Amino acid sequence: MNAIITEPLQPSTPWVSLATNSAAWAAADPKLLDSMLTSMVLIRAFEEKVLELAGQGLVHGPAHSAIGQEGGAVGSVLAMRGSDQINGSHRAHHQFLAKALQYVAPQGLESAAPFGDDVRTIADRTMSEILGLARGYCKGRGGSMHLRWAESGNLGTNAIVGGGVPGAAGAAWAHKRAGTGDVAFTYFGDGAVNIGSVLETMNLAAAWKLPLCFFIENNRYAVSTTVEEATAEPRLSSRGLAFGIPAWKVDGMDPLAVYLASEAAVKAMRAGEGPTIIEVDVYRYFHQNGPLPGSAFGYRSKDEEKAWRARDPIDRVAAEMAARQLIGDEQVASLRARAAALMEETAAELVEQHEGKRRIVPSLWPSPDFRDFGVRGDLSELRDVRYVEQEEFTGEITESRFVDVVADVMERRMREDDGIVVMGEDVHRLKGGTNGATRGLSSSFPDRVLGTPIAENAFVGLAGGIAMDGRFVPVVEFMYPDFMWVAADQVFNQIGKARHMFGGDGEVPLVLRTKVAMGTGYGSQHSMDPAGIFATAPGWRIVAASTPYDYVGLMNSALRCKDPVLVLEHVDLYNSKGPAPVGDLDYFIPLGKAKRVRTGQHLTVLTYLAMVRPVLEAVEKLGIDADVIDLRSLDRAGVDWALIEQSIDKTGNVLIVEQGANGTSYGGWLAAEIQNRCFDMLDQPVQRVHGSEASPSISKVLESAAFAGPEDIEAGLRLAMAGQGRPLA
Incomplete structure (x- = not known):
C-alpha cells in the first residue's frame, strides 16, 4: 500500500492566454483601430528620428528605442482614461508618448486629420527632453530615461531596472484611498521581472488589493541575455500565481489583443479586485541602445529579426483595417509621411547646421546655474507657521518620557490631517510597534496605520509613490536604520533624487522615522547611525531631536515639509525623561536651525x-x-x-x-x-x-x-x- 498521498493543487487565481481572431477584429470599433494606428505611427516616426539624431552624435547619453514594441504601449493605454497613471523603465518613449497622446486626445486620434498643436507640443517637448534641452518636460535633466509629465498621467520613467515599480504601487494606493476608481500601470521588461523590488511589490499590491497592473514587456532579451538563460519559467506572467494575481499572456504584436486584455484588467481593478498582470510578447528591432540591430552584436540572428519584423504591429492594424475597408494603402502611406514630416520639423527647430556639422541650437540648452535647482524645495510651505523655542514657550512644560511624546505628536497630527498615513513593520501591533512609538495610533486610525510585510524596498518605495501623488503624506518607520541598505535604491535613487531628476518642481512630502539602537546588543546589522550616509546623499533633509520638546517642533516641521525628511530617534532617549509641552503640540521648530x-x-x-x-x-x-x-x-x-x-x-x-x-x-x-x-x-x-x-x-x-x-x-x-x-x- 502506497503511504504517500498526493493531490494536485490549483492556483487561487486565473492565468490565461488571450488571442484575437477574425471575429474580434470585425467587432472592433473603427475609431479605436484608427486611433491605435495613428498613435503607433506617430510613436514609430518619433523613435526613428531619435535614432537618427543619436547616430549623428546629438543625443548625449543613451537612446533606448522601443521600435517594434508600440503595440503593447498603445494597446494598453487606449484601455485607460486620462486620470489613470503609468510609469515605465529606461525603455519607455513609446509608453510615455502613448499616454501623452491619449491625454490630449481622449476621444482618439484620427488618421486623416491634421496633427493638432497639442500633438506637436508633445513631440517637441519629448524630443527636447531626450536631447537634454531646457524646454523638455524635465527641463533637460531627465533625458531619454527620466520622462515625467504628471498632468498626463506619466508619473516618471526610471533608469533603474524595476526601480519604478514600488512607486507605481504608491500611486495605486492613493487612488484606492481617494476612492476615484483610477488605476495605475507599471511597465517593465523581462530583465526586471526577477528583481526583488518587483516581486516584493507584487506581494504587497496583492495583499492590499491595489489597482495596479504589472505590465511585462517580454522582448526576450535583457541587453543580450535571453529569458531562457535568466529563468527556468520563461512564461513570465506565471509570477502572478504565487501572489494570487490574475494574469493574461498576450501576443504584443497584436495591439487589439493587448487592448482586450488591458480592458479586462482595468475592469477588474476598477471593481476593487486588486492588481493584475499582463505579459506581452514583443520584440525590439534594435539593440539595447542606439541605431544598430541586435544582430550587429552577435547575440541574435538576422533571420530572427526578419521573422519578428514580418509581424509588425503597425502593419497588422493597417492590414486588418484595410480588410474592413476602413483605410487604404494611400491613406496609410500619407499618415506615415505626415508623421515623419512632423518629426523632421520638430528636430529642425532643435538642431542646426554649423560649420559643416549638425549641432544643438545653443540657446536651447539649460543654463549651467540651473544645476542644483530643486535638489530640495525652498521651505516656503513653512513660511507662516508658529515657531517657538522652549525658552519662549508660554504654556506648561513637564518632564515626560521621550517615546510617549513621539506617539503623542503623531496622534495630534493624524487627528487634524486625515492625509497622514503611517506604515512599517509591526507599527499596528505590540502596543505601538517594537518601542511604543506608534502607541494608540492603530486603534484611533485603523485604516491609516498600515502594518507592512518585511519588504523595505516595496513599502518605502510605495510611500515614495504616495508622496509624489501629493494627496497624502506617508510616515514610514524603519525598525532599524541599517535596513536602509535593503531599500537603498528606493531611499536614495528614487525618493532622494526624484524632485531634482524630474525638473525640480515636484514635491516629495515623506517622513522616514528610524531609531539608532547602539547599546542594545543587536549587533552589526542593527546598530548604525545613518546621519552620515543621508547627509552625503542628495535630496534628503535630516532632523535629530535631543529633547521631547524639540521633537514635537521638528516633527511638525517634517510633516509640513514638501521634501523627504529623515527623523532620527535614539533608544537611549526613548525611556529618558525631558521637557515636554502639556496640551500645546502645534508649534514648530525651524528646519536648519541649531x-x-x-x-x-x-x-x-x-x-x-x-x-x-x-x-x-x-x-x-x-x-x-x-x-x-x-x-x-x-x-x-x-x-x-x-x-x-x-x-x-x-x-x-x-x-x-x-x-x-x-x-x-x-x-x-x-x-x-x-x-x-x-x-x-x-x-x-x-x-x-x-x-x-x-x-x-x-x-x-x-x-x-x-x-x-x-x-x-x-x-x-x-x-x-x-x-x-x-x-x-
Whole structure:
C-alpha cells in the first residue's frame, strides 16, 4: 500500500492566454483601430528620428528605442482614461508618448486629420527632453530615461531596472484611498521581472488589493541575455500565481489583443479586485541602445529579426483595417509621411547646421546655474507657521518620557490631517510597534496605520509613490536604520533624487522615522547611525531631536515639509525623561536651525541626538568654558552655519562629537566643511570624537568599545583643550 498521498493543487487565481481572431477584429470599433494606428505611427516616426539624431552624435547619453514594441504601449493605454497613471523603465518613449497622446486626445486620434498643436507640443517637448534641452518636460535633466509629465498621467520613467515599480504601487494606493476608481500601470521588461523590488511589490499590491497592473514587456532579451538563460519559467506572467494575481499572456504584436486584455484588467481593478498582470510578447528591432540591430552584436540572428519584423504591429492594424475597408494603402502611406514630416520639423527647430556639422541650437540648452535647482524645495510651505523655542514657550512644560511624546505628536497630527498615513513593520501591533512609538495610533486610525510585510524596498518605495501623488503624506518607520541598505535604491535613487531628476518642481512630502539602537546588543546589522550616509546623499533633509520638546517642533516641521525628511530617534532617549509641552503640540521648530545649549568662550562642541546630554555632563564635570551646540538639522542645506561660524569665530576651536562608527561618520564631512569655511578662524585642526571603524558587535564589551561613550567624550575634550594650550588637570 502506497503511504504517500498526493493531490494536485490549483492556483487561487486565473492565468490565461488571450488571442484575437477574425471575429474580434470585425467587432472592433473603427475609431479605436484608427486611433491605435495613428498613435503607433506617430510613436514609430518619433523613435526613428531619435535614432537618427543619436547616430549623428546629438543625443548625449543613451537612446533606448522601443521600435517594434508600440503595440503593447498603445494597446494598453487606449484601455485607460486620462486620470489613470503609468510609469515605465529606461525603455519607455513609446509608453510615455502613448499616454501623452491619449491625454490630449481622449476621444482618439484620427488618421486623416491634421496633427493638432497639442500633438506637436508633445513631440517637441519629448524630443527636447531626450536631447537634454531646457524646454523638455524635465527641463533637460531627465533625458531619454527620466520622462515625467504628471498632468498626463506619466508619473516618471526610471533608469533603474524595476526601480519604478514600488512607486507605481504608491500611486495605486492613493487612488484606492481617494476612492476615484483610477488605476495605475507599471511597465517593465523581462530583465526586471526577477528583481526583488518587483516581486516584493507584487506581494504587497496583492495583499492590499491595489489597482495596479504589472505590465511585462517580454522582448526576450535583457541587453543580450535571453529569458531562457535568466529563468527556468520563461512564461513570465506565471509570477502572478504565487501572489494570487490574475494574469493574461498576450501576443504584443497584436495591439487589439493587448487592448482586450488591458480592458479586462482595468475592469477588474476598477471593481476593487486588486492588481493584475499582463505579459506581452514583443520584440525590439534594435539593440539595447542606439541605431544598430541586435544582430550587429552577435547575440541574435538576422533571420530572427526578419521573422519578428514580418509581424509588425503597425502593419497588422493597417492590414486588418484595410480588410474592413476602413483605410487604404494611400491613406496609410500619407499618415506615415505626415508623421515623419512632423518629426523632421520638430528636430529642425532643435538642431542646426554649423560649420559643416549638425549641432544643438545653443540657446536651447539649460543654463549651467540651473544645476542644483530643486535638489530640495525652498521651505516656503513653512513660511507662516508658529515657531517657538522652549525658552519662549508660554504654556506648561513637564518632564515626560521621550517615546510617549513621539506617539503623542503623531496622534495630534493624524487627528487634524486625515492625509497622514503611517506604515512599517509591526507599527499596528505590540502596543505601538517594537518601542511604543506608534502607541494608540492603530486603534484611533485603523485604516491609516498600515502594518507592512518585511519588504523595505516595496513599502518605502510605495510611500515614495504616495508622496509624489501629493494627496497624502506617508510616515514610514524603519525598525532599524541599517535596513536602509535593503531599500537603498528606493531611499536614495528614487525618493532622494526624484524632485531634482524630474525638473525640480515636484514635491516629495515623506517622513522616514528610524531609531539608532547602539547599546542594545543587536549587533552589526542593527546598530548604525545613518546621519552620515543621508547627509552625503542628495535630496534628503535630516532632523535629530535631543529633547521631547524639540521633537514635537521638528516633527511638525517634517510633516509640513514638501521634501523627504529623515527623523532620527535614539533608544537611549526613548525611556529618558525631558521637557515636554502639556496640551500645546502645534508649534514648530525651524528646519536648519541649531541651538546653543551652553555658552562658553574657549571651545565649540558640535553634537546631536543622544550625545547632547553626555557632552553637557562632561563639560560641566571638567569645568570647560565651552559653547555646546545641538545641531538638530543635519542635512547639507540644514546646517546652521550662521550659529556655527559665530561660535568658532569666538572660540577658535572645534570638537565634533558623535556616537557612531568612523566609516559612516557624519562628523567627517562636517569637519572638512568647517575647515574649508573657517580655516582662518581656527587655532588648531578640528577635533573629533567618534566610534571605531568596526560596527558594534553583540558582545557587551566589544559593543561598548565600538561606539563613543562618556570616556571618549572626556578624552576628546581634554585633547581639544590641550591643543589650544589649556590642558586640563
